[in-house]
Amino acid sequence: MKTKRLIVAVLASVLCGWGIWQTARVGLARTLAQYAARQRGDNSADFVLWLARVNTENGAGDRAVALLPGDAETHFARGNALQRLEDYPQAREEFERAVQLRPRDYYLWMLLGITRDDNRDQEGALRALRQSVALAPSYAQPRWQLGNLLLRMGQSDQAFVELRRAAESTPSLWPNVDDLAWGIYGHDAGAVVRVLQPASDTARMALALFFARHNQGAAALDQFRLAIVKSDESTESLLGELLRARAFREAYEVWARTHGVPLTDGGLIRDGGFEGVLTIGQTGFGWQITPDVVNVAMSIDEGAHQNGARSLRIDFRGNSNPTSPLVTQIILVKPLSHYHFGLAALSKDFVSAADPVITLNDASDPKNLVLAQSPPLRSEPNVWREFAIDFTTNAGTQAITITLARQACANDPCPAFGTVWLDSVVLTAR
Numbered sequence: 001m002k003t004k005r006l007i008v009a010v011l012a013s014v015l016c017g018w019g020i021w022q023t024a025r026v027g028l029a030r031t032l033a034q035y036a037a038r039q040r041g042d043n044s045a046d047f048v049l050w051l052a053r054v055n056t057e058n059g060a061g062d063r064a065v066a067l068l069p070g071d072a073e074t075h076f077a078r079g080n081a082l083q084r085l086e087d088y089p090q091a092r093e094e095f096e097r098a099v100q101l102r103p104r105d106y107y108l109w110m111l112l113g114i115t116r117d118d119n120r121d122q123e124g125a126l127r128a129l130r131q132s133v134a135l136a137p138s139y140a141q142p143r144w145q146l147g148n149l150l151l152r153m154g155q156s157d158q159a160f161v162e163l164r165r166a167a168e169s170t171p172s173l174w175p176n177v178d179d180l181a182w183g184i185y186g187h188d189a190g191a192v193v194r195v196l197q198p199a200s201d202t203a204r205m206a207l208a209l210f211f212a213r214h215n216q217g218a219a220a221l222d223q224f225r226l227a228i229v230k231s232d233e234s235t236e237s238l239l240g241e242l243l244r245a246r247a248f249r250e251a252y253e254v255w256a257r258t259h260g261v262p263l264t265d266g267g268l269i270r271d272g273g274f275e276g277v278l279t280i281g282q283t284g285f286g287w288q289i290t291p292d293v294v295n296v297a298m299s300i301d302e303g304a305h306q307n308g309a310r311s312l313r314i315d316f317r318g319n320s321n322p323t324s325p326l327v328t329q330i331i332l333v334k335p336l337s338h339y340h341f342g343l344a345a346l347s348k349d350f351v352s353a354a355d356p357v358i359t360l361n362d363a364s365d366p367k368n369l370v371l372a373q374s375p376p377l378r379s380e381p382n383v384w385r386e387f388a389i390d391f392t393t394n395a396g397t398q399a400i401t402i403t404l405a406r407q408a409c410a411n412d413p414c415p416a417f418g419t420v421w422l423d424s425v426v427l428t429a430r
Helices: 002-037 044-052 054-067 072-084 088-101 106-118 122-135 140-152 156-169 171-184 189-196 201-213 217-226 233-244 248-259
Strands: 296-301 311-319 327-332 338-352 356-362 370-373 385-392 399-406 415-429
Touching (some): 072 106, 106 140, 122 140, 140 156, 140 171, 156 171, 171 201, 201 217, 217 233, 338 356, 370 385, 399 415
Antiparallel strands (some): 296 311, 327 399, 338 415, 356 370
């Protein structure tokens, strides 16, 4: 009985020791492998030191593989280190061994594909990356690598099948995919849509924003129309980009659909009586109130009005930039057409060398050409004065900008004091 117990105890000790040794061996091998894989520095000074330690680190990787030749992790780590050393042939051997040991690991197959590509073995890379995609079909990274490889192999249409699926898994990739398609297909918006086939609102809005940034207003609007209309950050970005591209009709439709405004109202003054709520800093086709103008305060006044129940009040309280826009509105118009613009103004105790005026600019003209300007907006005390301006649009005019600002001033600084009210702003076609 004692002999049996002794034998059992010895066997248990041997097994325990063997287990400890195996655990230590695996731990040491992986530690050495990871050490070898992490040594490259991120700046030039670290890189010089790293070069001086190359042999040591390769030795660490070698020792790791020698300790545990059947462990995929150690081959993977050593392959990473060799890849960073740009020793692509040996890196490929390590990744191939890792794949043999762990054949259902999509990430190892992906790294093998990248390394084969670095070794100018595109066909071998293609097989490895396709296997990686097969093992992880819903992951973006393998498809992204496969798509880029197919692009370099000249298989553009098939490449964008993979790139599109990568972006469907990771929507943040859409801008990159859009940009690649734009370049590959020669800035042809129709070809880009054909190859990308955007099927989600996220994909459509990303492509719409891309088109707007590349002066493709009509193509951007087509994608917006296919998306479910929401007033969110992406829509605001699209509206801003269309306005910057001077695609005013497309921008108006985006703004109108998100604000529930009829598309037929594009040529009308929005809230000419200032009866609605004014939002400072908003983008679009209503009144735009410039925020944080020094020594100028703007508000809705229910105590003074020519028509309706309210008016816009502007209080001047000292030095300010006279030509800085205070209030603006963009209006769609027709080219080579005659228009009549009118408004009513009231002033009280206004004193300045630079009077407030209304300017009508051609918003479609890159130079912001002035089409017409009002006389100084001054009035007799407590008497609303009506102003009228007739003007004709140019051949390329699609929209005008109505701007309230002060005249240019020869003095610096150029203070202004007093109050001006605006009401009854109208625009009619003649």
